[in-house]
Amino acid sequence: MVTLTAEMKEVFAKNKIFAIATASKTGMPNVAPMATVQIVADDTIWIGDNYMVKTLANVKENPRMALYVWDPEKKRCFQFKGDVTVKTSGPDYEKIKAQIKAKGPHYPAKGLLIVKITEVFDCTPGSNAGKKIG
Ligand SMILES: Cc1cc2nc3c(=O)[nH]c(=O)nc-3n(C[C@H](O)[C@H](O)[C@H](O)COP(=O)(O)O)c2cc1C
Numbered sequence: 001m002v003t004l005t006a007e008m009k010e011v012f013a014k015n016k017i018f019a020i021a022t023a024s025k026t027g028m029p030n031v032a033p034m035a036t037v038q039i040v041a042d043d044t045i046w047i048g049d050n051y052m053v054k055t056l057a058n059v060k061e062n063p064r065m066a067l068y069v070w071d072p073e074k075k076r077c078f079q080f081k082g083d084v085t086v087k088t089s090g091p092d093y094e095k096i097k098a099q100i101k102a103k104g105p106h107y108p109a110k111g112l113l114i115v116k117i118t119e120v121f122d123c124t125p126g127s128n129a130g131k132k133i134g
Pocket residue numbers: 017030031032033034035036037048049050051052053054055056
């Protein structure tokens with residue numbers, strides 16, 4: 001299990017739009033912008049599905065994801081990789097649905113992607129770049 005550090009969470013909080021990377025079973029890469037992205041536990045990120053197409057198809061056939069966070073002021077960058085579970089019912093789904101609908105009732109709130117972080121890498125330019133740190 002990976003535990004996100006306070007610094008990783010601080011850098012995460014500086015980001016508003018996240019580049020969400022997935023791949024199909026055959027390895028075709030995909031990246032999409034997502035805003036409904038939040039840390040809900042020391043090793044878990046939630047992403048709200050409103051309009052996912054390839055992202056959703058990919059995690060259904062290849063349940064892995066990568067994203068990075070970047071703080072331009074502190075010049076710190078972290079890459080997160082994790083295992084994905086899709087929920088379209090149940091208490092966790094209902095919670096994110098309520099959050100999304102509170103932002104705008106027109107949002108479809110189709111589902112919830114639960115990402116269990118399995119690895120963290122440093123992507124800060126410099127000598128530590130690419131090193132596994134979690
Ligand atoms: C700034 C921004 C934020 C977005 N946030 C989300 C989001 O949180 N959830 C979502 O499902 N779609 C979001 N979208 C829409 C998806 O990026 C869009 O539907 C995209 O086509 C999905 O790509 P895919 O087919 O690779 O999954 C956002 C788009 C932009 C431009």
